[in-house]
Amino acid sequence: GQVLPATSVPLNLGAILDSGRRLQGQVAISQAEEPISQVAIEPADVRGNPEALERILEADMIVIGPGSLFSSVLPNLLISDIRDAVAAATGVRVYVCNVATQPGETGNFTAAAHLEALFNHLGEGMFDYALLNRNQAARRPPEWLGQPVKVDERRLETLSLMVIEEDIVDLGNAHRHDSAKLAAALMRLHQEERSERVRQRRVRRPTASAV
Helix, strand or coil: CCCCCCCCCCCEEEEEECCCCEEECHHHHHCCCCCEEEEEEECCCCCCCHHHHHHHHHCCEEEECCCCHHHHHHHHHCCHHHHHHHHHCCCEEEEECCCECCCCCCCCCCHHHHHHHHHHHHCCCCCCEEEEECCCCCCCCCCCCCCECCCCHHHHCCCCCEEEEECCEECCEEEEECHHHHHHHHHHHHHHHHHHCCCCCCEECCCCCCC
16 A cells, blocks of 8 residues: 655644633644544645545545544545545545544544534535444453443434444454454445445444354
Protein backbone atom coordinates (compact mmCIF):
# COMPACT_ATOMS: atom_id res chain seq x y z
CA GLY A 1 0.00 0.00 0.00
CA GLN A 2 0.90 3.66 -0.23
CA VAL A 3 0.55 6.24 2.54
CA LEU A 4 -0.28 9.74 1.35
CA PRO A 5 -0.71 12.85 3.53
CA ALA A 6 -4.10 14.55 3.36
CA THR A 7 -2.31 17.88 2.96
CA SER A 8 1.22 19.22 2.90
CA VAL A 9 0.32 22.13 5.20
CA PRO A 10 0.78 21.80 8.99
CA LEU A 11 -2.59 22.00 10.72
CA ASN A 12 -3.71 23.13 14.16
CA LEU A 13 -6.69 21.37 15.69
CA GLY A 14 -9.11 23.13 18.01
CA ALA A 15 -12.24 22.04 19.85
CA ILE A 16 -15.22 23.63 21.56
CA LEU A 17 -16.63 21.67 24.50
CA ASP A 18 -20.30 21.56 25.48
CA SER A 19 -19.52 24.05 28.25
CA GLY A 20 -18.12 26.52 25.70
CA ARG A 21 -14.54 25.99 26.84
CA ARG A 22 -11.96 25.79 24.05
CA LEU A 23 -9.06 23.39 23.66
CA GLN A 24 -6.10 23.56 21.30
CA GLY A 25 -4.04 20.66 20.03
CA GLN A 26 -4.57 16.97 19.40
CA VAL A 27 -3.28 15.86 22.80
CA ALA A 28 -5.49 18.27 24.75
CA ILE A 29 -8.54 17.27 22.74
CA SER A 30 -7.90 13.55 23.23
CA GLN A 31 -7.85 14.19 26.99
CA ALA A 32 -10.93 16.41 27.17
CA GLU A 33 -12.79 16.02 30.44
CA GLU A 34 -16.09 17.28 29.03
CA PRO A 35 -18.17 16.30 25.99
CA ILE A 36 -16.83 17.73 22.73
CA SER A 37 -19.28 19.82 20.73
CA GLN A 38 -17.21 20.74 17.70
CA VAL A 39 -13.71 20.47 16.27
CA ALA A 40 -12.11 22.63 13.59
CA ILE A 41 -8.82 22.91 11.74
CA GLU A 42 -6.63 25.96 11.19
CA PRO A 43 -6.07 27.13 8.55
CA ALA A 44 -9.62 26.25 7.55
CA ASP A 45 -8.99 26.82 3.83
CA VAL A 46 -6.04 24.44 3.49
CA ARG A 47 -5.87 22.56 0.19
CA GLY A 48 -5.80 18.80 0.01
CA ASN A 49 -2.93 16.79 -1.44
CA PRO A 50 -3.73 16.41 -5.18
CA GLU A 51 -2.41 12.85 -5.28
CA ALA A 52 -4.56 11.86 -2.30
CA LEU A 53 -7.61 13.40 -3.97
CA GLU A 54 -6.91 11.47 -7.15
CA ARG A 55 -6.63 8.18 -5.25
CA ILE A 56 -9.90 8.84 -3.42
CA LEU A 57 -11.76 9.47 -6.67
CA GLU A 58 -10.27 6.33 -8.27
CA ALA A 59 -10.87 3.98 -5.33
CA ASP A 60 -13.34 1.08 -5.47
CA MET A 61 -13.78 1.34 -1.69
CA ILE A 62 -13.05 4.20 0.70
CA VAL A 63 -12.65 3.15 4.33
CA ILE A 64 -12.86 5.83 7.02
CA GLY A 65 -11.70 4.74 10.47
CA PRO A 66 -11.23 3.20 12.89
CA GLY A 67 -9.45 5.82 14.96
CA SER A 68 -9.92 8.61 17.46
CA LEU A 69 -13.10 10.33 16.30
CA PHE A 70 -12.38 13.96 17.10
CA SER A 71 -8.58 14.04 17.06
CA SER A 72 -7.84 11.71 14.12
CA VAL A 73 -10.78 10.82 11.86
CA LEU A 74 -12.59 14.15 11.66
CA PRO A 75 -9.56 16.44 11.13
CA ASN A 76 -8.75 14.78 7.80
CA LEU A 77 -12.36 15.06 6.62
CA LEU A 78 -12.53 18.74 7.63
CA ILE A 79 -10.12 19.53 4.80
CA SER A 80 -12.68 20.70 2.25
CA ASP A 81 -10.96 19.11 -0.74
CA ILE A 82 -10.83 15.74 1.03
CA ARG A 83 -14.45 16.01 2.13
CA ASP A 84 -15.58 16.95 -1.37
CA ALA A 85 -13.60 14.11 -2.95
CA VAL A 86 -15.14 11.53 -0.60
CA ALA A 87 -18.62 12.98 -1.26
CA ALA A 88 -18.06 12.81 -5.04
CA ALA A 89 -16.39 9.39 -5.12
CA THR A 90 -18.11 6.57 -6.99
CA GLY A 91 -16.49 3.86 -4.85
CA VAL A 92 -18.38 2.44 -1.88
CA ARG A 93 -17.74 4.57 1.23
CA VAL A 94 -17.54 2.78 4.57
CA TYR A 95 -17.18 4.19 8.07
CA VAL A 96 -15.64 1.64 10.44
CA CYS A 97 -16.83 2.52 13.92
CA ASN A 98 -14.51 2.03 16.88
CA VAL A 99 -15.16 -1.12 18.90
CA ALA A 100 -14.62 0.75 22.19
CA THR A 101 -15.20 4.18 23.64
CA GLN A 102 -12.20 6.44 24.23
CA PRO A 103 -12.18 8.06 27.69
CA GLY A 104 -11.66 11.80 27.38
CA GLU A 105 -12.95 11.92 23.82
CA THR A 106 -15.92 9.60 23.27
CA GLY A 107 -16.50 8.39 26.81
CA ASN A 108 -20.16 7.33 26.60
CA PHE A 109 -20.61 7.28 22.84
CA THR A 110 -22.83 4.69 21.22
CA ALA A 111 -22.43 3.73 17.58
CA ALA A 112 -25.13 6.23 16.60
CA ALA A 113 -23.38 8.98 18.57
CA HIS A 114 -20.20 8.42 16.54
CA LEU A 115 -22.15 8.76 13.30
CA GLU A 116 -24.14 11.76 14.51
CA ALA A 117 -20.90 13.57 15.38
CA LEU A 118 -19.64 12.90 11.86
CA PHE A 119 -22.89 14.11 10.30
CA ASN A 120 -22.92 17.23 12.49
CA HIS A 121 -19.51 18.21 11.13
CA LEU A 122 -19.75 16.95 7.55
CA GLY A 123 -23.42 16.67 6.69
CA GLU A 124 -25.22 13.48 5.73
CA GLY A 125 -24.53 11.52 2.58
CA MET A 126 -20.80 11.08 3.14
CA PHE A 127 -21.00 7.34 3.79
CA ASP A 128 -22.86 4.47 2.21
CA TYR A 129 -22.25 2.02 5.06
CA ALA A 130 -21.31 1.92 8.71
CA LEU A 131 -19.53 -1.23 9.86
CA LEU A 132 -20.13 -1.95 13.55
CA ASN A 133 -18.93 -4.61 15.94
CA ARG A 134 -21.66 -6.94 17.25
CA ASN A 135 -19.50 -9.10 19.57
CA GLN A 136 -19.53 -7.71 23.13
CA ALA A 137 -17.83 -10.76 24.68
CA ALA A 138 -14.17 -9.88 24.09
CA ARG A 139 -11.79 -9.78 27.06
CA ARG A 140 -11.57 -6.38 28.73
CA PRO A 141 -8.10 -5.47 30.04
CA PRO A 142 -8.34 -4.81 33.82
CA GLU A 143 -6.71 -1.37 33.49
CA TRP A 144 -8.95 -0.34 30.62
CA LEU A 145 -11.37 2.53 31.29
CA GLY A 146 -13.25 2.35 28.00
CA GLN A 147 -16.38 0.33 27.26
CA PRO A 148 -17.54 -1.61 24.20
CA VAL A 149 -19.41 0.67 21.82
CA LYS A 150 -23.11 -0.15 22.06
CA VAL A 151 -25.16 -0.70 18.92
CA ASP A 152 -28.27 1.40 19.53
CA GLU A 153 -30.48 0.06 16.79
CA ARG A 154 -33.42 2.45 16.98
CA ARG A 155 -31.23 5.55 16.61
CA LEU A 156 -29.25 3.89 13.85
CA GLU A 157 -32.42 3.17 11.87
CA THR A 158 -33.04 6.92 11.59
CA LEU A 159 -29.70 7.60 9.90
CA SER A 160 -29.23 7.84 6.15
CA LEU A 161 -26.86 4.95 5.52
CA MET A 162 -26.84 1.17 5.70
CA VAL A 163 -25.61 -0.35 8.96
CA ILE A 164 -23.79 -3.68 8.98
CA GLU A 165 -23.07 -5.57 12.20
CA GLU A 166 -20.18 -8.03 12.18
CA ASP A 167 -17.87 -9.72 14.69
CA ILE A 168 -14.75 -7.60 14.10
CA VAL A 169 -13.28 -7.29 17.61
CA ASP A 170 -10.05 -8.84 18.89
CA LEU A 171 -11.32 -11.44 21.34
CA GLY A 172 -8.23 -11.00 23.50
CA ASN A 173 -8.52 -7.23 23.74
CA ALA A 174 -11.92 -5.55 23.65
CA HIS A 175 -10.61 -2.13 22.65
CA ARG A 176 -9.04 -3.30 19.38
CA HIS A 177 -10.29 -4.54 16.05
CA ASP A 178 -9.16 -7.92 14.84
CA SER A 179 -7.39 -6.91 11.62
CA ALA A 180 -8.13 -10.22 9.86
CA LYS A 181 -11.84 -10.12 10.77
CA LEU A 182 -12.09 -6.49 9.72
CA ALA A 183 -10.37 -7.10 6.39
CA ALA A 184 -12.63 -10.08 5.70
CA ALA A 185 -15.77 -8.07 6.51
CA LEU A 186 -14.69 -5.27 4.19
CA MET A 187 -13.87 -7.69 1.39
CA ARG A 188 -17.29 -9.36 1.74
CA LEU A 189 -18.95 -5.97 1.55
CA HIS A 190 -16.90 -5.04 -1.48
CA GLN A 191 -17.89 -8.22 -3.28
CA GLU A 192 -21.55 -7.82 -2.37
CA GLU A 193 -21.51 -4.21 -3.46
CA ARG A 194 -20.00 -5.06 -6.79
CA SER A 195 -22.50 -7.80 -7.50
CA GLU A 196 -25.68 -6.32 -6.06
CA ARG A 197 -25.09 -2.55 -5.96
CA VAL A 198 -27.12 -2.37 -2.81
CA ARG A 199 -28.17 1.13 -1.77
CA GLN A 200 -30.90 0.46 0.78
CA ARG A 201 -31.29 2.16 4.12
CA ARG A 202 -31.78 -0.65 6.58
CA VAL A 203 -30.04 -2.58 9.34
CA ARG A 204 -28.70 -5.92 8.19
CA ARG A 205 -28.53 -8.59 10.84
CA PRO A 206 -25.93 -11.37 10.65
CA THR A 207 -27.35 -14.80 9.86
CA ALA A 208 -27.13 -17.48 12.53
CA SER A 209 -24.25 -19.90 12.14
CA ALA A 210 -23.75 -23.37 13.53
CA VAL A 211 -21.45 -23.69 16.53
